[in-house]
Amino acid sequence: MTRRPPAGVALGAVAVGVAGCVPTAATAEGREIQSLYQAVTVLAVLVGVFVAALITVSVLAFRRRRHDDALPFQRRGHVGLEIAWTAIPAGIVAILFAATVIVLTHVDSTSATPGVRLEVTAFRWGWTFVYPDEEVAVTGLGGPGELGPTVVVPVGEPINFTLRSNDVIHSLAIPQFLFKKDVNPGLVNTFQVTVDTPGDYGGRCAEFCGIYHSAMPFTIRAVARAQYDTWLEEQRAAGSPSPSQVAP
DSSP, X not given: OOOOOOHHHHXXXXXXXXXXXXXXXXXXXXXXXXXXXXXHHHHHHHHHHHHHHHHHHHHHHSSOOTTOOSOOOOOOOOHHHHHHHHHHHHHHHHHHHHHHHHHHHHHHOOOSSOSEEEEEEEETTEEEEEETTTTEEEEEEOSTTOOOOEEEEETTXXXXXXXXXXXXXXXXXXXXXXXXXXXXXXOOEEXXXXXXXXXXXXXXXXXXXXXXXXXXXXXXXXXXXXXXXXXXXXXXXXXXXXXXXHOO
């Protein structure tokens, strides 16, 4: 007869597997978030295995034996144990709280002089990306079969995003940045990322916003600064519309 693994071991394996499914972060901020996830997952597995081991030892060591009619020794209290099982969880929670505050504070911080400023407007059903310092704008309408807009940013430089909505609640999500930010009407949200690895990073709306919600993709293309400058020149030469012309 095959024996099943203890529940704690199975849950630990599931936690490790789920942690491994998180995409590799492509930004400096995403790596901090990923490190926090991994630390919490490892700590949770260790605590789970420890608790499962204690339960297993207790069940095996203090189970009722055959012909054993007497009650086992009854302990009425142990101050040291009570202090320990209160202080240890409180310490773990305090450490996780402090680590989370440090990571979120850094991730939410923005630079006064970013490499690129992008003003993003979400609407049903598409996105408008405006480079206010470059007089370049890119827009794309959603719908069945639409690919959405592609915007280019330089690697290794802070990119400041300002988010607005013209109609309902949307949400800008870029899985490989490990990032999602709501886009609410009447509320301006900002965030900043530094992309470390060149490549194309797909994003889309992550808040149900209507019939074509699923057709609001966009792509962030990270390239070297020289390629970024060349792309800007190509956009200007091609007659990139002004921000006022692309406003939905």
